[in-house]
Amino acid sequence: MKKAIVILLALMMLAPMAFANAQAEEAKPVTIEFWTHEDANRQRLEERYIKEFCETHPNVTINVTRQAATKMIELVQTAFAAGQGPTVFNLSINDEYPYIVAGRVAPINYAAAGYKDAQAVIDAYAPGMLESVTYEGDVYGLPLELTNWCLFINKNVFRSAGLDPETDYPKTWEEVVEVSQKLVLRDGDILTRRGFDFRYPYYLESMVPMVEQLGGQLFSEDGKEAIVGKDAWVKFFEFMQNWGPNGLNLGSPTYKNARSLFNANNNDIAMAMTGLYQEARIKNDNPDFYNSGDWMVVPFPTFENAVNDTAACYYGHYYMVNGDVDEATQKVAWEFISYMLSHGEEYLKEVNIIQPTVALMNSETYKNTPYSAVFSQDFERGHIVYYGANSTEIQSLLKETVAAVMLEGLEPEKAYNQLKAAVQELVDEVN
Amino acid sequence: MKEILQVKSNRTKAYSIERKQAKWGLLFTVPCLVFFSIFSFYPIINAFITSLTNKQALSRTSKFVGFDNYAYLFAQNDTANGGFTLWNSLRATLTFTIGTFIPMVVISLLVAVLLMSLRKDRQRGFLQVAYYLPAVLSSVVATAIWMIMFDPRGLVNQLSNVVMMTTGKDYKWLVDTNMLQASTMLVYFWKYIGYFVILFITGLAAIPPTIYEAATVDGSSRWHTFWRITLPLLKPTVVLVSIMAMLQCLKTFSTQYMFTQGGASRKPIDVITMNIYFTGIRNGRLGRASAMSIILFLVMLLFTYLQFSTSKTDDVEY
Numbered sequence: 001m002k003k004a005i006v007i008l009l010a011l012m013m014l015a016p017m018a019f020a021n022a023q024a025e026e027a028k029p030v031t032i033e034f035w036t037h038e039d040a041n042r043q044r045l046e047e048r049y050i051k052e053f054c055e056t057h058p059n060v061t062i063n064v065t066r067q068a069a070t071k072m073i074e075l076v077q078t079a080f081a082a083g084q085g086p087t088v089f090n091l092s093i094n095d096e097y098p099y100i101v102a103g104r105v106a107p108i109n110y111a112a113a114g115y116k117d118a119q120a121v122i123d124a125y126a127p128g129m130l131e132s133v134t135y136e137g138d139v140y141g142l143p144l145e146l147t148n149w150c151l152f153i154n155k156n157v158f159r160s161a162g163l164d165p166e167t168d169y170p171k172t173w174e175e176v177v178e179v180s181q182k183l184v185l186r187d188g189d190i191l192t193r194r195g196f197d198f199r200y201p202y203y204l205e206s207m208v209p210m211v212e213q214l215g216g217q218l219f220s221e222d223g224k225e226a227i228v229g230k231d232a233w234v235k236f237f238e239f240m241q242n243w244g245p246n247g248l249n250l251g252s253p254t255y256k257n258a259r260s261l262f263n264a265n266n267n268d269i270a271m272a273m274t275g276l277y278q279e280a281r282i283k284n285d286n287p288d289f290y291n292s293g294d295w296m297v298v299p300f301p302t303f304e305n306a307v308n309d310t311a312a313c314y315y316g317h318y319y320m321v322n323g324d325v326d327e328a329t330q331k332v333a334w335e336f337i338s339y340m341l342s343h344g345e346e347y348l349k350e351v352n353i354i355q356p357t358v359a360l361m362n363s364e365t366y367k368n369t370p371y372s373a374v375f376s377q378d379f380e381r382g383h384i385v386y387y388g389a390n391s392t393e394i395q396s397l398l399k400e401t402v403a404a405v406m407l408e409g410l411e412p413e414k415a416y417n418q419l420k421a422a423v424q425e426l427v428d429e430v431n
Numbered sequence: 432m433k434e435i436l437q438v439k440s441n442r443t444k445a446y447s448i449e450r451k452q453a454k455w456g457l458l459f460t461v462p463c464l465v466f467f468s469i470f471s472f473y474p475i476i477n478a479f480i481t482s483l484t485n486k487q488a489l490s491r492t493s494k495f496v497g498f499d500n501y502a503y504l505f506a507q508n509d510t511a512n513g514g515f516t517l518w519n520s521l522r523a524t525l526t527f528t529i530g531t532f533i534p535m536v537v538i539s540l541l542v543a544v545l546l547m548s549l550r551k552d553r554q555r556g557f558l559q560v561a562y563y564l565p566a567v568l569s570s571v572v573a574t575a576i577w578m579i580m581f582d583p584r585g586l587v588n589q590l591s592n593v594v595m596m597t598t599g600k601d602y603k604w605l606v607d608t609n610m611l612q613a614s615t616m617l618v619y620f621w622k623y624i625g626y627f628v629i630l631f632i633t634g635l636a637a638i639p640p641t642i643y644e645a646a647t648v649d650g651s652s653r654w655h656t657f658w659r660i661t662l663p664l665l666k667p668t669v670v671l672v673s674i675m676a677m678l679q680c681l682k683t684f685s686t687q688y689m690f691t692q693g694g695a696s697r698k699p700i701d702v703i704t705m706n707i708y709f710t711g712i713r714n715g716r717l718g719r720a721s722a723m724s725i726i727l728f729l730v731m732l733l734f735t736y737l738q739f740s741t742s743k744t745d746d747v748e749y
Contacts, residue, residue: 070692074712081488081717098715102489188599190583200694245606253694254605255582393714397513400697404514407606407696422513 030332031061035076035086036144037069037317041280041351049340060332070201073392080104080322087325088333090144090317093132093384094204094391099320100133100140101389106323107138112334114342126356132387133318141318142341145353147275148314148378149199149206150371151301152262155294157183157193157270165296170196172304173210173239176271180250183270189249196271197251197258198243203398204385205313206273206300211236213306218386218394218423224431226423230416237405237412244406253403265289273300273312276375280352297371299378311381316356390426397422475728482722488715500722514698517723520706521730523612527687527702528680531616535680536673539624540665543631544657559632562625570622574689577618581605605690608699615686615700622686623679627672634668635661670742674735681731684708703727 036046043066050062065086067075073095079085085104090096099105108121115121121139122130133141151169158165161183170176180195199206208218216232219225227233245252258272263285272278283290300311319341321333344355345365352369354360366372386394401419404410410418482500486493507516542562549555565573580586581604591602604614638661646656662669684704691697691705701709703723711720 077488077715078712081715098489102487103491104489186599187584189601190588190599192584245601245603249601252606255694396709396713400513400515403694403696404698408608408698418510418514421510425512 028328029059029061030057030329031063032088032329032333032336033063033065033086034336035065035067035072035079035089037072037090038066039277039351041277041284042347042353045343045346045350046340049343053336053339057332057335060336062336077392083324085322085324087322087329088319088337089322090141090319093316093318094387094395096141096318096320097132097387097391098389100135104323105140105320106325106330107140108142108321109327109331109334112331113142113338124357124359126358126361128384129316129356132316132384133320141320142337143316143318143355144341145277145347146314146316146356147277147354148375148382149273149275149300149312150374150378151196151298152272152274152278153296153298154262154265154270155296156265157267160267161270169296169298170271170301171299173301174304176301177243177248177250180270181248184250191249191251191255193267194251194255194258194269196273197255197269198253199257199259199273200253200402201399202395203402204391204395205315207236207240207398207402208386209300209310209312209382210239210303212308212310213303215307219427224427226427227416227420233416233419234412237402237415240402241405241409241412246406246409253406263289265294276354276369276372277352279370280350297374299374300381309381310383311378313385314379314382315385389430393426394423475725478721478724478728481717482719482725484718486717486721488711488717493718496718500719501726503719504722504726515701515706515709517703517706517726519698520701520703520723523698523700524681524683524702524704524727524730526612527616527619527683527700528677530612531619531683532673532676532680535620535624535627535676536669538620539627539672540631540669542624543628543635544661546628547632547635559625559629562628564625565622566626568622570685571689573622574618574686577614577621578605578689578693581614605693605695608696611690611695611699615683615690618686619680619683623676627676630672630675631665631668634665638664666742670738673742674738677734677738678731681727681734703730 034050036042046064050064054060054062065075069092072089073091076085076089076091080099108115108118110117110121113121115124118134118137118139121142122134125143129143129146130139130141133139153165153169155165158168163179163182168179170179176196183193183195184191185193204218211217211229211232214229214232214235216227216229216236218227220228241247243250245254251258258269259274259278261268262272262274262278263282265286279290282295289295302309319337321330321337323330325333341355344357344360345363347353347355348360348363348365348369354366354375360366388394397419401410401415404418405412405415481493483495483497484493485496485499504517507518509516509519546555546558546562549558577587582588583601583603587604588602591604592598592600595602602610604610642660642664643656646660651659682704683702687700687702687705688708690700697705697709704727707720707723707727710716710723
């Protein structure tokens with residue numbers, strides 16, 4: 001009995017000390033390096049969220065680094081290679097997936113993010129939305145945005161070429177060529193107005209689906225063969241060669257990207273391929289054009305003889321947490337991410353980006369966003385962009401092959417053989 | 432005997448002064464040696480060690496693979512790695528270096544001589560600054576400006592139309608394989624010529640005017656004076672400038688990188704530094720990229736040695 005009393009007294013003495021330690025741990029200063037891609041509309045919101053979060057977590061400092069999306073891919077990788085990766089970052093899933101495979105990012109701290117377990121997170125999002133970040137039973141990321149691309153059309157430019165945008169907009173890639181030929185303006189050989197142009201740095205998202213429409217694939221079903229379906233790939237390369245400056249001269253990777261020109265409504269471009277977020281950017285950059293109703297969104301085209309009705313691939317930018325940082329910092333990082341993502345409706349209203357929770361996808365806000373139905377239908381026609389251990393390298397190879405076909409005049413068949421050999425080498429390395 | 436002792440004592444004195452001076456010399460050299468050791472020798476050794484591994488940017492571990500990376504790079508055929516082989520990079524680097532450094536050395540020398548012959552100091556000063564200004568501009572900014580000018584609607588294409596007496600022709604400065612290579616050379620030439628002009632001017636200013644006066648008295652023509660007096664006396668500067676220009680051209684990166692970021696085709700201008708960048712930074716293959724950087728280092732070492740040994744850089748005394 002005496003012994004029990006002594007132990008009890010000792011425990012009572014130690015308890016406040018343990019409690020004090022826990023409190024000290026709680027108040028320990030935490031610095032979060034937060035790296036994200038540039039978006040003026042999103043920046044305004046996030047600056048406010050960071051301020052609010054830091055007010056409720058006075059021990060937390062958040063340093064933000066913003067760079068162009070393409071630059072961020074290299075910056076994050078270089079930082080991780082040097083062991084100096086950011087605490088929280090986001091990239092497109094095809095660039096992010098290798099971090100999960102390499103064990104460089106931490107799984108979600110479910111309690112800190114406000115969920116019971118992995119299943120609870122998966123259930124909170126629309127079906128399949130977290131598949132790409134689920135690895136060996138754990139979820140490694142939460143989506144900042146889920147994006148697919150449709151065709152934005154400037155009605156004024158159509159009308160100026162004697163076309164009716166409502167009926168003459170292109171439904172097939174062949175019509176994209178035909179309509180573009182009517183829309184372009186030239187000074188001799190020099191294009192002064194383009195009808196449409198592609199988004200050249202993003203081949204996995206927008207060009208692989210074109211190959212799939214023709215019956216080709218990036219990989220065979222078992223994942224062992226790369227660049228499948230020679231006829232489809234060659235036909236796609238022929239199409240691109242014909243599109244470029246050595247063919248019909250309707251566009252080129254060397255011109256200013258169409259999406260950036262579209263908002264200005266300067267009679268430079270009639271059609272651009274981009275996501276729902278473009279609406280907020282038009283509103284921000286050129287409110288008169290936004291309010292004029294002189295623009296519209298139509299679905300991603302297909303080839304006339306398409307064997308598959310595939311729309312542009314959707315891709316997600318997922319927030320991830322560096323696995324090298326200590327657990328206390330990881331916990332705060334997930335609390336911070338969860339706080340930002342609790343404003344899904346505001347993100348949609350102000351920035352027009354979709355955080356695909358079940359709640360948001362069924363909300364009135366989403367349904368009332370202009371042309372959201374067009375994007376939803378294309379989501380159903382599309383699939384997630386290819387992601388794998390070498391997806392960044394494959395994206396580069398696709399880019400260079402298309403550039404070689406369009407600019408250097410590389411024969412489509414040679415381009416196919418070259419691409420197949422290079423991607424196959426990567427596949428064989430992994431297998 | 433006394434004399435011998437005196438000589439011995441002088442020798443000891445001189446020896447001790449030399450030693451003292453050497454100590455001070457060493458002391459002043461130490462920071463430089465430390466700096467070089469940390470920022471040059473260590474990265475070279477580290478790159479060599481990394482080149483013997485299969486290190487990848489995101490993996491935490493790496494395996495020793497011996498000279499496999501070198502063997503892989505030298506065994507690549509034309510179509511391997513999407514055509515972005517070491518051989519293609521060596522070709523692109525040599526094309527760029529020969530196409531840029533020879534005209535740069537020759538023309539910067541001519542411009543420097545021309546500037547030195549100007550009688551008004553203000554004119555000379557203005558032109559020196561004007562030539563040098565692009566060198567202080569960031570390479571990225573300079574290339575971005577030039578890319579706007581190379582656009583079919585840009586200044587360079589318009590000028591090409593005027594010179595070639597055509598209208599509305601697209602000379603494809605950023606598209607055609609040869610024009611693209613020429614474009615990168617032009618940007619680099621424009622950016623660095625002023626820097627080498629200044630170096631030549633410094634060399635020219637060091638030649639005593641009395642030699643020219645004597646040549647004029649002897650009836651030497653300007654052409655003759657240039658070939659028989661200026662050029663031989665300028666030889667150390669010429670060697671210095673040509674080695675610096677060559678090394679800089681071999682290391683070129685930002686011009687080509689910016690061009691490819693702007694959508695230009697990579698293969699024609701895939702200089703070795705850019706291949707290192709894409710292999711190491713974009714694709715995360717640090718072992719292979721390190722092997723390429725060691726190869727570049729050896730190429731630079733070889734060219735520098737060849738240039739030194741062929742130009743016999745004896746000191747010139749006036």
